[in-house]
Amino acid sequence: MSQNINPAILATGLVKVFGETRAVDGLDLTVPAGTVYGLLGPNGAGKTTTIRMLATLTKPDEGEAQVFGLDVVRQAVAVRERISLTGQFASLDEDLTGLENLILLGRLRGSGKVRARARGTALIEALDLTEAADRQVKTYSGGMRRRLDIAASLIEPTDLLFLDEPTAGLDPRSRNWVWAMVRVLVEQGCTILLTTQYLEEADHLADRIAVIDHGRRIAEGTAAELKASVGSSTLHVRVADPETRSEAARVLTAALSAPAQLDSDPAALSIGVPEPDRAAAALAELAGVGVGVAEFSMGQPSLDEVFLALTGRPTEPATPESVGATAGTEAQS
Amino acid sequence: MTTMPITPAIDERLRDVLAGGDRPAPPGAPSAAITLGWRALLKIKHVPEQLFDVIMFPIMVTVVFTYLLGGALAGSPREYAQYLIPGILVQTVVLTTMYTGVALCTDITQGVFDRFRSMPIWRPAPLVGALLGDAIRYSTAAVMVIGVGLLLGFRPAAGVPGVFWAVLLLLAFAFSVAWIWTTLGLLLRTPASVMNMSLVVLTPLTFASNIFVDPQTMPGWLQAIVNVNPVSHLVTAVRGAMAGTVTTGQVGAVLVACVALIAIFAPLTMYLYANRE
Numbered sequence: 001m002s003q004n005i006n007p008a009i010l011a012t013g014l015v016k017v018f019g020e021t022r023a024v025d026g027l028d029l030t031v032p033a034g035t036v037y038g039l040l041g042p043n044g045a046g047k048t049t050t051i052r053m054l055a056t057l058t059k060p061d062e063g064e065a066q067v068f069g070l071d072v073v074r075q076a077v078a079v080r081e082r083i084s085l086t087g088q089f090a091s092l093d094e095d096l097t098g099l100e101n102l103i104l105l106g107r108l109r110g111s112g113k114v115r116a117r118a119r120g121t122a123l124i125e126a127l128d129l130t131e132a133a134d135r136q137v138k139t140y141s142g143g144m145r146r147r148l149d150i151a152a153s154l155i156e157p158t159d160l161l162f163l164d165e166p167t168a169g170l171d172p173r174s175r176n177w178v179w180a181m182v183r184v185l186v187e188q189g190c191t192i193l194l195t196t197q198y199l200e201e202a203d204h205l206a207d208r209i210a211v212i213d214h215g216r217r218i219a220e221g222t223a224a225e226l227k228a229s230v231g232s233s234t235l236h237v238r239v240a241d242p243e244t245r246s247e248a249a250r251v252l253t254a255a256l257s258a259p260a261q262l263d264s265d266p267a268a269l270s271i272g273v274p275e276p277d278r279a280a281a282a283l284a285e286l287a288g289v290g291v292g293v294a295e296f297s298m299g300q301p302s303l304d305e306v307f308l309a310l311t312g313r314p315t316e317p318a319t320p321e322s323v324g325a326t327a328g329t330e331a332q333s
Numbered sequence: 334m335t336t337m338p339i340t341p342a343i344d345e346r347l348r349d350v351l352a353g354g355d356r357p358a359p360p361g362a363p364s365a366a367i368t369l370g371w372r373a374l375l376k377i378k379h380v381p382e383q384l385f386d387v388i389m390f391p392i393m394v395t396v397v398f399t400y401l402l403g404g405a406l407a408g409s410p411r412e413y414a415q416y417l418i419p420g421i422l423v424q425t426v427v428l429t430t431m432y433t434g435v436a437l438c439t440d441i442t443q444g445v446f447d448r449f450r451s452m453p454i455w456r457p458a459p460l461v462g463a464l465l466g467d468a469i470r471y472s473t474a475a476v477m478v479i480g481v482g483l484l485l486g487f488r489p490a491a492g493v494p495g496v497f498w499a500v501l502l503l504l505a506f507a508f509s510v511a512w513i514w515t516t517l518g519l520l521l522r523t524p525a526s527v528m529n530m531s532l533v534v535l536t537p538l539t540f541a542s543n544i545f546v547d548p549q550t551m552p553g554w555l556q557a558i559v560n561v562n563p564v565s566h567l568v569t570a571v572r573g574a575m576a577g578t579v580t581t582g583q584v585g586a587v588l589v590a591c592v593a594l595i596a597i598f599a600p601l602t603m604y605l606y607a608n609r610e
Contacts, residue, residue: 055451059608080453091448096374107368108454120348126346136379136482152448157356184347241606 006069008033008160008196009054010192013063016049016215025215029209031193033068036186038206042307046215047195054193055278066161073093086152089153089162090145094138098129099147101137102155109156116155121287121289123151125282127177128168141176144320161185163194167201181325199226200300217311227301231311234270234301235279240292242266248291255282261308267294272301272309345397362455366462369449373466379590386432390476391425406546409457411486413580418482419572420544422475423503426559427564430507431531433467434514438524441609450609451579471507473514475500491577499574501589506567509591512598519605555587563590581588 009031016024018204024046031037039047054065056076069078078155085091092101099120106116109198121235124133127147132140137148146166153161164183182192182205196202202209203223211219219226227233235256239248245267249260252271256278260271273279279298285292301309359366371577379384399417403410437460440446449459479487480494489496514531521527541558548559559565564585 052447052451056448057447057609063477077453078534079364080451081356081453085448085451087444089444091444093372093376093445094443095379096372104368104372105452107371108440108449108452108458109366110360110364110453115357122350126350156493157351157354181347184344184351187348188352231505286407314492 002222005082006033007031008035009037009065009067010069011050011054011063011065013093014053014065015062016046016053016058016059016306017061018192020153024053024060024216027212027217030212031064032193034186034189035207036194037206038194038201038202038209039193040197040202040209040306041211041212042197047212048164049215050212051085051164051193051195055162056080057082069092070125071112073243082156082159083162084160084165085162086150086153088147088168090137090149090163092137092145096135097134097136098140098144099133101148102152104154105152109261111156114328119155123155124148127151133192141163142169143171144283146170146174147177150178152183153162154181157188158190160191160193163192164190164195165195168197199306203227203300211306213307217320226306229306233273235273235282235296235297236268236270237283237286237296238265238294240267240294244291245269248286248287248293251289251291252282255285259308261305270305272305273298337353359453360455362458364452365458365463369459369462370465371462375465376471377466377469384470387429387474391421391474392481394425394597395421395478395481395485402545411461414482414485414487416572417545418478418485418487419499419575420542420568422478422482423564423568423571424539424544425474426503426507427470427510427567429471429537430467430511430537431514432470433463433511434518434527434531435524436467437463437515437518438521438527440522442520450606456607460602460606464511465510466550468508471504472493472500475503486590489575491575495575495577498579499571502542502570502574502584503567505591506563506587507563509594512595512602515602516605518600519602519609538562543568563587563594566590 007030009029011027011029014024014027014029025052026045029037029050040114041047049058055061056069056072056079066080069083069186070078072079082252086242093104096104099117102123103113103122105115106119111119121133123132123305129144129148132144139147140148150163150166163178166178166182172177182194185192188285192205194202194205206223208227210217219229221229223290235252237248237252239245245295249262249269249271253260254267256271256273258272258274259270262269273282276298283293283296337386395418399410399414400422403413407413407416427464440459440463446459450456469555479500489499513534516529517527517530521530541555542562542565543559544564548556548565551559566583567590570579570583570587
């Protein structure tokens with residue numbers, strides 16, 4: 001890949017301080033052009049602040065960032081020509097209709113009346129919003145609003161699209177639209193930086209993922225690499241008798257050589273599984289020591305589990321480490 | 334990237350639209366401001382209730398103050414109207430300007446301003462566009478007061494041209510004052526606090542003036558305040574223009590106030606706008 005030739009985003013040592021909080025604390029980021037890059041992290045990790053700095057809305061306190069080789073502070077105007085931003089909260093005019101919003105933003109991108117209306121109408125149709133085209137946005141459902149919000153960023157072709165938690169709170173159908181849009185855009189050569197709290201979403205969409213915590217990058221890699229650092233998947237078990245849970249945890253930890261997590265449900269626990277094959281053997285061992293299993297399932301590791309694996313503590317401040325995700329297995333010891 | 338099972342039809346339609354060809358060049362400053370002015374007009378079209386206060390409020394205050402104070406202050410409401418209407422015109426329009434800050438603050442809380450700020454447009458365009466929309470609100474308020482005034486017996490000696498120039502001067506002042514509210518709109522967190530703060534500034538400005546009575550009847554210390562109040566100068570000039578007695582000095586004093594307001598608050602607004610976190 002053209003990884004090091006002309007990256008879409010190149011940020012080094014970005015810092016943004018709000019009062020006492022270091023929202024972004026020395027973040028490095030390289031996003032190759034034409035790829036989807038995911039920023040994965042919990043609320044307050046600094047994802048939105050990072051996007052705001054890259055989209056020229058907020059100036060970094062330290063460090064610097066370039067978008068297609070243009071400095072986001074000194075060449076902000078030129079950067080704005082290449083980017084589009086869809087913020088976390090619908091950034092539309094609620095009083096205007098869906099179509100008027102798209103025409104307005106098309107005109108602000110420099111397109112003429114005819115082109116703005118034509119593209120606006122076509123986008124509305126492609127998004128299945130035709131019936132709502134002439135209704136005020138304030139009457140839209142969350143999913144419709146989100147679709148329109150992203151469409152508004154695409155009213156004219158863009159080189160770099162920022163999507164801040166594009167699917168938070170969406171129904172599956174609207175989520176599929178968003179995912180489809182991302183895929184089509186990348187096919188057409190657009191670069192996308194998206195933030196998400198869900199590993200599953202980053203997994204489906206992103207070529208590479210940076211895990212962000214407390215304003216720092218604590219891991220970077222492909223979804224596969226990240227998951228390998230946690231165990232490729234997670235085994236969720238509910239024991240028949242809550243009294244036997246600690247025994248189950250001991251047996252599973254030994255069988256899978258990974259730490260078990262006790263859930264809030266007193267009968268439930270989960271544990272990372274390096275290879276799916278070993279889950280069956282581990283379950284068999286439970287039966288061997290007489291621990292009754294009410295139900296079990298295999299799932300993808302949650303963001304929490306990625307964090308646990310990377311930091312050892314799900315919610316505590318992380319030590320800054322350039323953990324190549326492949327090296328993450330060490331975190332399990 | 335993992336492929337997801339999604340209806341191929343969606344992909345097809347999106348693909349067609351998103352393959353949009355070449356991006357147009359960014360719009361020039363006037364074009365961006367006019368487009369955002371068009372947005373302000375659309376908002377009035379969709380939410381006509383927002384004109385309620387510039388239609389009903391002027392009728393109410395004009396009628397109430399003319400009849401409430403007219404008999405006591407000037408012998409009859411009709412005679413008082415000759416004095417009061419230019420003043421109440423100024424008060425109404427100047428009070429209307431505070432909604433500029435409230436509307437700006439509302440816009441910011443909606444997040445649509447961040448989108449504008451991330452676009453390749455002339456930076457002040459969203460503010461200037463909003464002011465263009467406000468021109469309609471200010472003009473509506475002015476027309477209402479003058480209309481009601483004429484019904485109550487107000488007869489400006491300088492006729493239509495006098496009234497026209499008076500309103501033009503008033504609008505120039507209104508646009509200058511509006512920058513105070515855009516500053517507040519960016520500084521304060523909620524539209525309600527912008528409204529409260531604006532009232533705290535506007536109440537003394539409009540009441541400690543020559544709008545209702547001749548300052549000669551006031552105690553000396555108050556006269557001193559009234560005489561430096563830019564609103565008093567504006568009222569004097571508007572009265573003069575409508576009566577045909579206006580002097581260059583009276584107009585000049587207003588224009589100096591306008592320039593001073595813009596020189597202080599427009600850069601402050603733009604600074605806050607550009608450096609918003």
